[in-house]
Amino acid sequence: xxxxxxxxxxxxxxxxxxxxxxxxxxxxxxxxxxxxxxxxxxxxxxxxxxxxxxxxxxxxxxxxxxxxxxxxxxxxxxxxxxxxxxxxxxxxxxxxxxxxxxxxxxxxxxxxxxxxxxxxxxxxxxxxxxxxxxxxxxxxxxxxxxxxxxxxxxxxxxxxxxxxxxxxxxxxxxxxxxxxxxxxxxxxxxxxxxxxxxxxxxxxxxxxxxxxxxxxxxxxxxxxxxxx
Amino acid sequence: xxxxxxxxxxxxxxxxxxxxxxxxxxxxxxxxxxxxxxxxxxxxxxxxxxxxxxxxxxxxxxxxxxxxxxxxxxxxxxxxxxxxxxxxxxxxxxxxxxxxxxxxxxxxxxxxxxxxxxxxxxxxxxxxxxxxxxxxxxxxxxxxxxxxxxxxxxxxxxxxxxxxxxxxxxxxxxxxxxxxxxxxxxxxxxxxxxxxxxxxxxxxxxxxxxxxxxxxxxxxxxxxxxxxxxxxxxxxxxxxxxxxxxxxxxxxxxxxxxxxx
Numbered sequence: 031x032x033x034x035x036x037x038x039x040x041x042x043x044x045x046x047x048x049x050x051x052x053x054x055x056x057x058x059x060x061x062x063x064x065x066x067x068x069x070x071x072x073x074x075x076x077x078x079x080x081x082x083x084x085x086x087x088x089x090x091x092x093x094x095x096x097x098x099x100x101x102x103x104x105x106x107x108x109x110x111x112x113x114x115x116x117x118x119x120x121x122x123x124x125x126x127x128x129x130x131x132x133x134x135x136x137x138x139x140x141x142x143x144x145x146x147x148x149x150x151x152x153x154x155x156x157x158x159x160x161x162x163x164x165x166x167x168x169x170x171x172x173x174x175x176x177x178x179x180x181x182x183x184x185x186x187x188x189x190x191x192x193x194x195x196x197x198x199x200x201x202x203x204x205x206x207x208x209x210x211x212x213x214x215x216x217x218x219x220x221x222x223x224x225x226x227x228x229x230x231x232x233x234x235x236x237x238x239x240x241x242x243x244x245x246x247x248x249x250x251x252x253x254x255x256x257x258x
Numbered sequence: 259x260x261x262x263x264x265x266x267x268x269x270x271x272x273x274x275x276x277x278x279x280x281x282x283x284x285x286x287x288x289x290x291x292x293x294x295x296x297x298x299x300x301x302x303x304x305x306x307x308x309x310x311x312x313x314x315x316x317x318x319x320x321x322x323x324x325x326x327x328x329x330x331x332x333x334x335x336x337x338x339x340x341x342x343x344x345x346x347x348x349x350x351x352x353x354x355x356x357x358x359x360x361x362x363x364x365x366x367x368x369x370x371x372x373x374x375x376x377x378x379x380x381x382x383x384x385x386x387x388x389x390x391x392x393x394x395x396x397x398x399x400x401x402x403x404x405x406x407x408x409x410x411x412x413x414x415x416x417x418x419x420x421x422x423x424x425x426x427x428x429x430x431x432x433x434x435x436x437x438x439x440x441x442x443x444x445x446x447x448x449x450x451x452x453x454x455x456x457x458x459x460x461x462x463x464x465x466x467x468x469x470x471x472x473x474x475x476x477x478x479x480x481x482x483x484x485x486x487x488x489x490x491x492x493x494x495x496x497x498x499x500x501x502x503x504x505x506x507x508x509x510x511x512x513x514x515x516x517x518x519x
Contacts, residue, residue, distance in 0.1 A: 223268035
């Protein structure tokens with residue numbers, strides 16, 4: 031029983047400002063992720079790995095095929111779901127760690143992380159956020175500071191904490207370890223392993239081969255989905 | 259945050275407004291759910307403000323209708339409401355934040371009275387409690403409490419806008435309309451106001467329709483977005499979807515016109 035299933039997924043861009051230039055990205059994307067397993071998307075830069083992740087999260091629109099995600103008893107097709115359904119699924123069924131943190135002015139790092147949880151859990155959320163940030167070696171004194179002034183690696187760790195705090199069935203990670211040192215890379219490998227033990231289905235883009243081998247159960251070659 | 263109760267709060271159906279031969283906006287349909295924030299973006303003259311005024315019953319549509327779920331759970335056509343019901347919406351259940359604070363405030367009375375007045379309109383009579391509530395809202399919108407007896411004419415632009423927000427939110431509305439709430443403010447003042455609005459909307463689980471020409475404002479505050487051009491909604495969807503993967507030529511132009519920070 032899959033947590034996430036992509037069937038014949040297709041994506042292209044039409045750039046109207048470039049005279050209607052049509053850019054095919056991927057076609058015929060087929061893979062499924064079982065609960066507790068990790069699929070790594072591999073392939074050269076620009077082959078469409080991030081686009082696939084963004085389509086799953088609903089941030090990019092999907093031109094064809096189905097993106098089926100399990101939400102409790104029901105199955106939702108993100109490719110055709112209404113904005114409102116995608117909003118609900120994002121809160122209940124999936125988390126996404128983007129390549130870069132989109133920092134909000136004036137919000138402390140700890141709250142950036144805690145705010146991914148429902149409001150009712152705010153106090154509890156801050157406590158769990160602090161635990162996670164500590165594990166990712168964010169010093170206590172930085173937790174109360176808005177992350178806009180943080181280094182790239184620190185921002186990325188805040189971003190990772192944000193994605194890992196909620197326990198949702200699907201976790202999407204776009205280059206989570208790219209700007210991290212080896213110590214923090216090891217923390218992320220452990221965090222992914224813990225998610226898998228809790229039955230979370232993980233889709234990850236990681237260029238670093240050692241890290242990829244440490245977390246992935248299957249590798250999907252995105253270059254094989256190159257659109258004609 | 260999203261209320262999982264699956265009933266829209268506000269519904270527009272084929273909403274059209276003509277000014278003589280001119281089209282204000284045409285054939286706009288959408289549903290807004292409790293706790294959702296929807297941004298309406300587009301350039302000047304695209305019909306954003308006309309749409310906001312239709313949604314908030316300040317203009318009567320030429321065709322189509324707007325329905326609103328009253329507190330008893332019944333969906334009502336705004337055009338069919340009686341005067342008392344309309345007053346209830348304007349005074350209590352809705353807020354309307356104008357771009358120009360002077361339009362939404364009474365400039366000659368004190369800041370505290372501006373907030374207290376909305377409470378008195380819904381029957382509050384106890385002076386101490388009204389002042390207490392005003393004081394609390396001054397704190398929430400970050401205006402020093404020693405300014406409570408000063409008239410808003412003595413406030414800065416950013417303070418006036420924060421006061422207008424306090425005045426609107428003090429009655430616990432379920433829906434707030436905002437017309438370019440950060441327009442005309444310095445960038446640093448804008449950031450503070452945006453963050454404040456974002457926090458309050460989340461905390462109070464307000465539904466909001468925010469008109470803005472600033473895509474950064476839309477990205478920061480809204481869950482969903484409608485792009486307007488020449489009175490029509492040319493593209494709509496999740497905010498990140500429309501801004502990160504715009505389909506229409508005009509939306510692609512808007513998105514590509516943002517200067518990188």
